[in-house]
Amino acid sequence: MQELVNGLAQGSVYSLTAMGLVLIFSVVRVPNFAHGEAVMFGGMLTLMSVTSFGLPLLPAILLGVVVATAFGLVLSVGVFSRVKDKSEIGQLMISMAIVVIVGAAAIQLWGDEARTVPGAPSMTFLVAGAYVPVTWAIIIAAALLAAIGLELFVRQTTAGRVMRAMSLRPDAAKLMGIPVDYYQAMAFAIGSGLAGLAGGLYVMAFPAQASMGHIMSLKSFVVIIFAGMGSISGAFFGGLLLGLVESFGGSFLSSGYTNSFGFVLLLAVLLLKPNGLFGGRSNA
Amino acid sequence: MPRIDWLGYVVLVAAMAAIYINGSGYALTIGMTIMIWSMLAIGLNVPLGLTGYYHMGIGAFFGLGAYGAGFMAVRLGQPLIVPLLVMPVIGAVISAAIGPIILRIRGLHFATATLAIGMIASDVMNNWVAVTGGPLGLAGIVRPAPMVFGPVTIDLSQNSGFYLLGCALTLALLIWFAWFRTTAFALVLRGIKSDDLQTRAFGYSTMRYKVGAFAISGAIAAAVGVYYAFFIQYISPEPFSFAASSFQAFVILAVGGIGSLWGPVLGATLITVLPEVLDLQPQVRVMTYGAILLVVIVFLPRGLASFGAYLRRAGRAPAREKVQPAPLEQPAK
Numbered sequence: 001m002q003e004l005v006n007g008l009a010q011g012s013v014y015s016l017t018a019m020g021l022v023l024i025f026s027v028v029r030v031p032n033f034a035h036g037e038a039v040m041f042g043g044m045l046t047l048m049s050v051t052s053f054g055l056p057l058l059p060a061i062l063l064g065v066v067v068a069t070a071f072g073l074v075l076s077v078g079v080f081s082r083v084k085d086k087s088e089i090g091q092l093m094i095s096m097a098i099v100v101i102v103g104a105a106a107i108q109l110w111g112d113e114a115r116t117v118p119g120a121p122s123m124t125f126l127v128a129g130a131y132v133p134v135t136w137a138i139i140i141a142a143a144l145l146a147a148i149g150l151e152l153f154v155r156q157t158t159a160g161r162v163m164r165a166m167s168l169r170p171d172a173a174k175l176m177g178i179p180v181d182y183y184q185a186m187a188f189a190i191g192s193g194l195a196g197l198a199g200g201l202y203v204m205a206f207p208a209q210a211s212m213g214h215i216m217s218l219k220s221f222v223v224i225i226f227a228g229m230g231s232i233s234g235a236f237f238g239g240l241l242l243g244l245v246e247s248f249g250g251s252f253l254s255s256g257y258t259n260s261f262g263f264v265l266l267l268a269v270l271l272l273k274p275n276g277l278f279g280g281r282s283n284a
Numbered sequence: 285m286p287r288i289d290w291l292g293y294v295v296l297v298a299a300m301a302a303i304y305i306n307g308s309g310y311a312l313t314i315g316m317t318i319m320i321w322s323m324l325a326i327g328l329n330v331p332l333g334l335t336g337y338y339h340m341g342i343g344a345f346f347g348l349g350a351y352g353a354g355f356m357a358v359r360l361g362q363p364l365i366v367p368l369l370v371m372p373v374i375g376a377v378i379s380a381a382i383g384p385i386i387l388r389i390r391g392l393h394f395a396t397a398t399l400a401i402g403m404i405a406s407d408v409m410n411n412w413v414a415v416t417g418g419p420l421g422l423a424g425i426v427r428p429a430p431m432v433f434g435p436v437t438i439d440l441s442q443n444s445g446f447y448l449l450g451c452a453l454t455l456a457l458l459i460w461f462a463w464f465r466t467t468a469f470a471l472v473l474r475g476i477k478s479d480d481l482q483t484r485a486f487g488y489s490t491m492r493y494k495v496g497a498f499a500i501s502g503a504i505a506a507a508v509g510v511y512y513a514f515f516i517q518y519i520s521p522e523p524f525s526f527a528a529s530s531f532q533a534f535v536i537l538a539v540g541g542i543g544s545l546w547g548p549v550l551g552a553t554l555i556t557v558l559p560e561v562l563d564l565q566p567q568v569r570v571m572t573y574g575a576i577l578l579v580v581i582v583f584l585p586r587g588l589a590s591f592g593a594y595l596r597r598a599g600r601a602p603a604r605e606k607v608q609p610a611p612l613e614q615p616a617k
Binding site: 097 | 385389397410526527534578583
């Protein structure tokens, strides 16, 4: 039971991050491996605002989200919109270069110890034999709300419909007179903002560190691949599944291999269903 | 038979000889580091350069070779030659086993799957303490005794002798790759790179070729790992992490020129020598790699190896550059 709660809390962070990545990946179609750096910014800025500037927790998280959003905008406008003519491998190399530059700069700036933000609410509930810290409940609720919100956004609003059109047929969307650059930047901003929120919530309950970016990127790519590309609900449930697999694997098999369980799951899914668990169409 | 690029080999052998004659421990160490990265990048070149699969987990096979060598040397007391022959086979077998699973996907998906393999390998290195020594690693890998060939003695226990072994391996691998990329096998790999479906339509079962390419790179990386383990004589998980191995090999190949023959050597030289010359802090060094990568992608997308061609083209009459290829004739309606 405890494992279930652990997995859901951890998995909610993955869900938030992966949903942001799905939005970016389907609308802008760039391999944004720097996505995890937005999580890192969210986490580290929340941490720094509380410890160094004495901000209360909520504004600190908001600041983290704002900075992560700004980071996404910079990536979109400053980098990826300028390298559209590059090959896929060129774009992959560019995003890798950004990952190492930003990651190394963050370690230089903040050091690399793993820390949790002080002063987060420390209440704990006992639900059906499992200890549930209130921060975990907040994370799970936030991820659920964000998933519903994002799903409503892409279904009900004009911007969301435009983004779905762009993800289905980028060229046709352009021919319809959609200002694609504007909406790509918007997708990048929203996606990175979600990642920043994931980081801010993460640091409330789990220790965060400056070098966490690339592993978060990798895990969100794992999630959107085994969940099947291009579906927000797929990314949400995929993230939870990854959290649960890590949590159950970590406590019943071996805690040292926590990260590996998700990757083994990915390989298993690729073996059995190359299009992803929830994906029907070919995406390889 | 394609033209053999004698100039490249002459320059390379001259550079190798110059380092050997210099003979200082520092020069030899730099030389061996460059050769290790060159060979690893050549191994990466087979799936990435020829076949177009973004292999981001070569560090796993590099580590496999190094740990296999460490285990055989420290725990089983085997000499260098045993892991050097056995580990490439194991590397190829493991690649051939994983290959059919992950080679069903390509592009970014394949990159992620191979990244995941690298992460699993890191976890195993840190946690399988009985074999790998965990985070503490394996110490006490002893280099072999001097070998006597008539009047010539090669003392592999010394850096100078071990350096010569590296030169031999590097040259052999370069010549092999120069030959390999002209073979029919490599031609099919290029076909897969440009159009997998089309190549299948020509009657090649592309999966076999892809698994072959993946296994070759696994074998090369494992062999390089063995050499590395005996070079450094102490192995721990850190050098096989993503940033320190797979990513660096990728940067070297990308900077040198993906798919080219001399790119791996040029890239390895630049990436190894530059931080030494500039004497950078570790984090600044990583940032420098990123910056070099960005500069190369923007200004020299086909890598340092294309620099010669770039200069030649620039030296010729610029007007000819602007001539567009003649449009294809329209079929008669």
